Amino acid sequence: MSASTAVHSGPLVRSELTGTLALLRLAWRRDRILIPASALGLTVLSVGSAKATLDLYPTASAVEAGVAELFSNPAVTALYGPVAAMTPDALAVIKTVMLGAVGLGILAYAVVRRHTRTEEEEGRFELLGSGSVGRWAPLTAAILLSTLTVVGISLLSTIGLAGIGMDPVGSLALGVAWMVSGLFMVGVTAVAAQLTTTARGCAGISFGVLAAAYILRAMGDAATTDAGRALSWVSPLGWSIKVSAYGANRSWLLLPAAALAAALVAVAFALLERRDLGAGLLAGRPGTPRAGRLLGSPAGLSWRLNRPSVIGWTVLAVVLAGVLGNLVSSISALTTNPAVARMLQSLGGSAGTLEDIFFSTELRFAAAAATAAGISAALRMAAEERATHAEVLLAGPTSRRRFYVSHATAALLLPLWVMVLVGAVAGLVGHRLDASAPGVGALVAASLATLPAVWLIIALTLLLFGLAGRWAPFGWGLLAVAFLLGEFGALMNLPQWLIDVSPYVHVSQLPGGSFAATPSLVMTFLALLAALAGALAFRRRDVG
Amino acid sequence: MADVIVTSGLRKSFGPTIALDGLDLTVREGEIHGFLGPNGAGKSTTIRILLGLLRADGGTATLLGGDPWRDATELHRRVAYVPGDVVLWPNLTGGEVIDLLARLRGGIDETRRADLLEAFELDPTKKGRSYSKGNRQKVALVAALASDAPLLVLDEPTAGLDPLMENIFQRELARVRDQGRTVLLSSHMLSEVEKACDRVSIVRTGVIVDSGSLDELRHLTRTTVRATVSRPLAVTELASWPGVHDPRATDGEVHFAVDAAEIGPAIARLDGAGITGLTVQPPTLEELFLERYHDEAHEAPVPSEA
Numbered sequence: 059m060s061a062s063t064a065v066h067s068g069p070l071v072r073s074e075l076t077g078t079l080a081l082l083r084l085a086w087r088r089d090r091i092l093i094p095a096s097a098l099g100l101t102v103l104s105v106g107s108a109k110a111t112l113d114l115y116p117t118a119s120a121v122e123a124g125v126a127e128l129f130s131n132p133a134v135t136a137l138y139g140p141v142a143a144m145t146p147d148a149l150a151v152i153k154t155v156m157l158g159a160v161g162l163g164i165l166a167y168a169v170v171r172r173h174t175r176t177e178e179e180e181g182r183f184e185l186l187g188s189g190s191v192g193r194w195a196p197l198t199a200a201i202l203l204s205t206l207t208v209v210g211i212s213l214l215s216t217i218g219l220a221g222i223g224m225d226p227v228g229s230l231a232l233g234v235a236w237m238v239s240g241l242f243m244v245g246v247t248a249v250a251a252q253l254t255t256t257a258r259g260c261a262g263i264s265f266g267v268l269a270a271a272y273i274l275r276a277m278g279d280a281a282t283t284d285a286g287r288a289l290s291w292v293s294p295l296g297w298s299i300k301v302s303a304y305g306a307n308r309s310w311l312l313l314p315a316a317a318l319a320a321a322l323v324a325v326a327f328a329l330l331e332r333r334d335l336g337a338g339l340l341a342g343r344p345g346t347p348r349a350g351r352l353l354g355s356p357a358g359l360s361w362r363l364n365r366p367s368v369i370g371w372t373v374l375a376v377v378l379a380g381v382l383g384n385l386v387s388s389i390s391a392l393t394t395n396p397a398v399a400r401m402l403q404s405l406g407g408s409a410g411t412l413e414d415i416f417f418s419t420e421l422r423f424a425a426a427a428a429t430a431a432g433i434s435a436a437l438r439m440a441a442e443e444r445a446t447h448a449e450v451l452l453a454g455p456t457s458r459r460r461f462y463v464s465h466a467t468a469a470l471l472l473p474l475w476v477m478v479l480v481g482a483v484a485g486l487v488g489h490r491l492d493a494s495a496p497g498v499g500a501l502v503a504a505s506l507a508t509l510p511a512v513w514l515i516i517a518l519t520l521l522l523f524g525l526a527g528r529w530a531p532f533g534w535g536l537l538a539v540a541f542l543l544g545e546f547g548a549l550m551n552l553p554q555w556l557i558d559v560s561p562y563v564h565v566s567q568l569p570g571g572s573f574a575a576t577p578s579l580v581m582t583f584l585a586l587l588a589a590l591a592g593a594l595a596f597r598r599r600d601v602g
Numbered sequence: 603m604a605d606v607i608v609t610s611g612l613r614k615s616f617g618p619t620i621a622l623d624g625l626d627l628t629v630r631e632g633e634i635h636g637f638l639g640p641n642g643a644g645k646s647t648t649i650r651i652l653l654g655l656l657r658a659d660g661g662t663a664t665l666l667g668g669d670p671w672r673d674a675t676e677l678h679r680r681v682a683y684v685p686g687d688v689v690l691w692p693n694l695t696g697g698e699v700i701d702l703l704a705r706l707r708g709g710i711d712e713t714r715r716a717d718l719l720e721a722f723e724l725d726p727t728k729k730g731r732s733y734s735k736g737n738r739q740k741v742a743l744v745a746a747l748a749s750d751a752p753l754l755v756l757d758e759p760t761a762g763l764d765p766l767m768e769n770i771f772q773r774e775l776a777r778v779r780d781q782g783r784t785v786l787l788s789s790h791m792l793s794e795v796e797k798a799c800d801r802v803s804i805v806r807t808g809v810i811v812d813s814g815s816l817d818e819l820r821h822l823t824r825t826t827v828r829a830t831v832s833r834p835l836a837v838t839e840l841a842s843w844p845g846v847h848d849p850r851a852t853d854g855e856v857h858f859a860v861d862a863a864e865i866g867p868a869i870a871r872l873d874g875a876g877i878t879g880l881t882v883q884p885p886t887l888e889e890l891f892l893e894r895y896h897d898e899a900h901e902a903p904v905p906s907e908a
Contacts, residue, residue: 179731256731345698348701349700354701363691366693446689447691452674454681455707455708
C-alpha cells in the first residue's frame with residue numbers, strides 16, 4: 059500500500075511536529091534567566107580575559123619573551139590544548155577555547171535535558187502531550203532552543219573579540235570552536251534522553267560522553283607520538299582545539315561537527331519513534347519486594363539514593379587519575395629544558411620538580427570536579443524536599459537534624475573519596491612510569507590538602523539549602539565563581555582581594571610546596587560553621 | 603487525655619495569601635474525624651502544621667499532648683501519615699518504601715503487612731516510577747495501616763483509588779476504629795466521610811465553619827420530602843407552609859425540603875391531603891456541604907480590601 063503511505067507521510071510529519079513553536083516559546087520562557095546569564099558569563103569570560111592578556115602582552119615579542127613557553131608545556135596543553143600560534147591573539151584565548159567549549163557543551167546538555175527527559179519524568183509531558191502537541195514536538199523544540207543558544211552565544215563572543223580589535227577571522231574560528239562542542243552535546247543529550255528513564259541517568263550518560271571526549275583530547279594533545287596525537291581527532295572536543303582559532307583558523311570543521319550533531323539527532327528521533335512516553339530504551343526491571351538490611355534509616359536511604367552517583371564518580375575519578383598519571387611521562391621529557399623549569403617555578407610560586415607542578419595544577423581541577431560531586435549530593439537533599447519525599451520522612455519519627463546530617467555527610471564524604479582515589483591512582487600510575495614523579499603517599503596527601511576549599515563551597519551550598527530549599531542550586535554559582543576567580547583572576551588583572559575570595563586560591567601548593575596550615579584550618583573551620591548554621595536554619599524553616 | 607488534636611486560633615500565611623485564618627479543630631481520642639473542605643480551604647496546611655512541617659504564624663496547636671513543632675520527632679513515633687499526593691522514590695520498590703517507613707518508626711507487623719498487600723492487590727516489586735497514582739497511594743496506605751501508631755493522619759487518601767479499593771479502605775478504617783485508634787481523615791469526597799466518620803469539621807478559607815457529629819449537623823439542615831398525595835397540592839400552597847423550601851408539584855406528586863424543626867407540622871399538613879406514598883430523606887453530607895458553601899458565599903461575602 060505504497061500509495062496510502064505516500065498520502066499519509068506529509069500530514070503525518072506535520073502532525074508529529076504540531077505545537078513545536080508553542081513549546082519553543084514555553085522553553086524560552088522557562089530559560090529566560092539561564093540562557094542570557096550564561097551568554098553574559100561566557101562572553102565576559104572570553105572577551106574580558108582576552109582584553110586583559112592583550113594589555114599585558116601587546117606584541118608578538120612580548121609573547122615570546124613572556125609566557126608562551128609556559129602555555130606550551132604538557133601540563134597546560136593537557137588541560138587547555140596547545141597554543142594555536144605564538145601571537146598575542148592566540149595567547150589571549152588559550153584558556154578560553156577549551157573552558158568555553160566545555161561550558162557551552164554543559165549548557166547545551168542542560169537545556170536539552172530540562173525540556174525532554176526531566177519534563178517527561180516529572181509527568182508534565184503528559185499534560186502537554188494530551189493537548190495538540192505532536193510526538194516529535196518536545197524534542198524538536200529542545201533541540202532548536204539549545205542549537206540557537208549554542209550558535210548565539212558563540213557568535214556573541216566572536217563579535218565581542220572582533221570588537222576589541224582582534225583578528226575577525228580568528229574570532230569567527232573561536233566561535234566555531236565553541237559551536238563544535240555545543241552542537242555535539244546537543245546531539246549526545248538528545249540521544250541520552252531517549253535511552254534512560256530518569257533525568258539522572260541522562261545526566262550520567264551525557265557527562266560520561268563529555269568526560270570521555272575531554273580525556274581523549276587531553277591524551278592526544280599531550281602525546282609525544284603521532285599515533286598518540288591522532289587521539290584528539292577522535293574527540294569532538296579535540297576538533298574545538300583543531301579549529302586553531304587565531305592560528306590555522308580551520309572554521310570548516312564546523313561542517314563535520316554539524317554533520318555529527320545531525321546524525322546524533324537523527325538517532326534520537328529514531329529512538330523516540332520506538333519507545334513509549336515515559337519509557338526509555340533501557341527498560342526498568344522489577345525490583346525486590348523487601349528492603350535490604352541497610353535501608354532502614356535516613357543514612358541508609360541517603361546511601362541508597364547516592365549509590366549510582368558514587369559509582370559514577372568513582373569510575374570517573376579512576377579513569378581521569380589514570381590519564382593524569384600517564385601524562386607524567388611526557389612531562390619528564392621536558393625536564394631537560396632548565397629555562398622552562400625555572401619559569402614554571404617562578405610562576406607557580408612553589409618549589410618542586412616539573413612533575414610536582416604538573417600534579418598540583420591538575421589537582422586543582424580535580425578538586426573543582428570533587429566539589430561538583432559534593433554539590434550534587436547536597437542538592438539531592440533539596441530535590442528530596444521538592445519531591446515531597448522529605449515530607450514523608452519528617453512526618454515520621456525522623457528528626458530534621460538526622461535528615462540533614464544524612465545528606466550533608468554524603469555531600470562531604472563523596473569528595474573525600476573522590477580525591478583520595480585521584481591521588482592514589484595518579485600516584486600509582488605516574489610513579490610506575492616515572493620514578494622521579496611523586497608517589498601515592500605524596501599525591502594522596504596533596505589531594506587531601508585541597509579538601510578544606512572543597513568542603514567550604516559544599517558547606518555554603520548546605521547553608522543555602524538550610525535557609526531555603528530553592529536557593530540550594532546557587533551552590534553551582536559559588537563553584538563557578540570560585541573556580542573562575544582562581545583560574546582567570548590573575549589573567550584578567552583582577553584586584554588581589556577579589557581573587558582571594560576564592561577558596562581554591564588558598565589551597566596549599568602540593569606536591570612540591572609546603573602545607574599552608576593556617577588557611578586550611580580556617581577554611582575547614584568556616585566549612586564546619588556553615589554546615590552547622592545550615593542545620594540550625596533548616597530546623598527553623600517550613601518544609602515543602 | 604480525651605483530645606488527640608486541639609488547635610485554637612491557628613494562623614498561617616504564605617506571603618500575601620492567608621491559608622489559615624484562626625482555625626479551631628478538636629479531634630477526640632478514638633474517633634474517626636472527617637476534615638472536610640474544598641480544594642485550597644487549608645486542610646493540607648493544617649495537617650502540615652500538625653506534623654511540624656510548617657510553623658504556625660499564630661494560635662496554638664497540640665498533638666497527642668505535645669507541641670507539634672517542638673516535639674515533632676517524639677510525637678511522630680505515634681503518628682502515621684499518608685500525604686495527599688504520594689510521590690515515591692523513583693528507584694525504590696513499593697516493598698522497600700513500606701519497609702523503610704516502618705523501620706524508621708521502629709518495626710512492622712509482618713502478618714498485617716502481608717494481609718494489607720493482598721487486600722489492596724499491590725505488587726511490592728514495582729519501582730516507584732512505574733506505579734500509577736492509585737498504586738502509589740496504596741503503598742503509603744499499607745505503610746500507615748500496618749503501623750501500630752495510635753493516630754493516623756490521612757490527607758485525601760482515596761483520591762486515586764477505584765471504588766473496589768475504596769471499599770477495602772473503608773473496611774480497614776473500621777478495623778482501625780475497632781482497635782481504638784484515632785484517625786484524622788481529610789477529604790473533599792463527602793460519601794467517604796459520611797461512611798466512615800464519627801465527627802466532621804468543615805473548613806472553608808482557613809476557618810472551621812461547622813463541627814460536630816453527622817447527626818448534630820443534620821439538625822441544622824433540611825430534610826427532603828417526596829410524597830404522592832390523593833388531593834393535588836398547589837406549589838403556592840406548599841410555599842406558604844412554615845419551613846418549607848423549593849416546593850415542586852406535578853399531578854399528585856410533591857417534592858420539597860423542610861427545616862429540621864418543621865418536619866412534624868409539614869408531614870401533618872401533607873396527611874391532610876391524603877398521603878399515598880412518602881419518602882423522607884435526611885440530608886446527605888453533600889447537601890449539607892453545598893448548603894454551607896452556598897450560604898457562606900452569599901451571606902458572608904469576602905470583605906473588600908480597604
